[in-house]
Amino acid sequence: MSEHLFSPLHTDPTSGLTYRTQARPPARASRLLVLLHGVGGHEQQLAGLLPLLPPDWLLVLARGPLQLGPQQFAWFEVQFGSDGPRINAAQAEHSRQQLVSLLASLQCQFGVVPEHCTVAGFSQGGIMSASVALTSPGSLGRFAVLCGRILPEIAPILAEKSSLALLDGYLCHGEHDDKLPVSWAERATAWLTELGVPHTLQRYPAAHQLTAAMAQDFASWLTRH
Template sequence: MTDVLPLTTEPESGLQYRLRPAAGRPATRLLLLHGVGGNETNLLNIANAIDPRIEIAFVRGPLTFGPDQYAWFPVRFGPNGPEIDAARADASRVQLITLLRAFRAQDGAGSALPAVIAGFSQGGIMSASVGLTSPDDVTAFAVLCGRILPEIDPLIAPRDALRSLHALIVHGRFDDKLPVAWADTADAKLTALGVAHDTRLYEAGHELTQEMAADFGRWVDARAGLN
């Protein structure tokens, strides 16, 4: 599939992505973000669960960790939980917002596509960071086996601006990388912020099972008004 989807660099954000064009006029644009140490091809199979009328951009993290291994920010798992490079995480957040706006500018005035952002693990973390701080740029976000960074609290948009958002939290009950308590924390935070959301827990670890992918696909289709 990577031969069919060439790697493109967006000059303003500096981010690279592979685009699955929509069949016909796109209903929505979906940005999919991989986890730490992965790359944009990790989530290609999810496209099978997404309505073909939705355009999908599989975005590569800006940090290189090794051959075909990328990330959105450095993280270390210590005895007190994940310790992140908050400055680098924020820089990636800004890059993603810039990418979303560049896409919208390409669409042209009056024809900009609504956008959904979602990701696995660290990609889910970035999706929440973008959605909660820049709700004018997305209609929805999904955190797939990830968490919401407390570091973004000072940047979260006003409650009124968050009313138009919808969010999805997907997590495995047996996740040994980011324990399921992070899903509970995210659920409580979104409730406190007044963000409409669904939280779904699965008999799974730190992974995206077929059941998770299918449920996520139905959620995306619903955001685009396709089911």
């Protein structure tokens, strides 16, 4: 996607996170969508979703606070071993707190109520989306985990079930994902069901990627509400 479609990087003074919006944001946004990239990606990783959104939606592309290399960022460090992914839990928690703060700042700045806010992300970005939603459901109305998982580390800080029941979640996952096997999506949907979180899970014949079909179905879920 062309650079001119998005603004230069902004730094949110409250959270310290940087982000981009459309170069020409709507004068009055009806909905706010915050997209989070995966580990080793950058904020424009999901920029291709912009044409799928209604023109009165405000899109925010947030950048992870950890720099791994040139144009490579993350929300927390992770290592993959035979026993599955192992994360830096302190970094994940700090990023979660930063995102909650960023949401409050954006909602105040653009006049969007939390119920009209969606946070979604690919892989590690999806992980962070779920972490924010399940621990701070008053910050948003909906969340989406695109080829990600839900961190078991957030269990001690989950919100009350009465608050979680007001959320709406969306999960999609490739059946041939070799980074985060589809079993993570199955665990996620089982946990969400146990918590009473309304949600949808869709599987695709894909690897660890966001295919055109996934993107279109995600956009359809976003805009049908």
